[in-house]
């Protein structure tokens with residue numbers, strides 16, 4: 536596992552973000568995607584809100600539907616995912632002393648045409664979110680499907696920024712500092728699936 540975790544951390548330390556492919560195998564991706572669809576068909580998903588106090592649904596800002604993962608009701612593939620994240624958290628704490636204590640993850644489904652406008656993941660009133668983690672569950676994603684994640688990376692002198700666009704390829708994991716990197720999800724032409732979460736301090 537360290538061979539997966541190390542490049543993520545190296546990337547975060549050097550540039551504020553890390554990307555690794557095959558964090559999940561193709562089989563794990565399809566098992567989680569299948570479970571996501573079953574849970575959505577069972578009516579467990581909700582339109583995502585914005586803000587953490589008065590949560591409001593605002594589909595001009597974000598159009599995804601989400602379901603939080605709960606350890607107690609997790610299926611085997613969900614438990615496997617959360618365990619792998621737990622190992623990653625241990626690795627981060629050993630190598631970077633971020634003092635991570637907790638994590639929270641939700642499934643996200645973006646119906647065709649939906650997006651998430653440019654934002655920062657840290658709530659003003661909750662700075663415990665240190666690292667944002669997104670793991671994609673899309674099979675055969677093509678560039679023409681859209682749905683890229685754009686990261687807005689400041690130049691080191693702070694004068695300008697450049698954009699990095701990332702394809703939401705199944706099994707790929709993206710991790711970045713929640714309080715620092717603004718980002719957005721571009722509209723996708725087909726359903727776009729992921730598990731998204733935050734590694735938090737106490």
Ligand SMILES: O=C(O)CCC(=O)C(=O)O
Pocket residue numbers: 643651656669683684703718719720729731
């Ligand atoms: O799905 C993605 O690529 C990013 C999602 C995101 O920014 C969020 O849920 O806060």
Ligand SMILES: [Fe+2]
Pocket residue numbers: 654655656667718
């Ligand atoms: Fe975000």
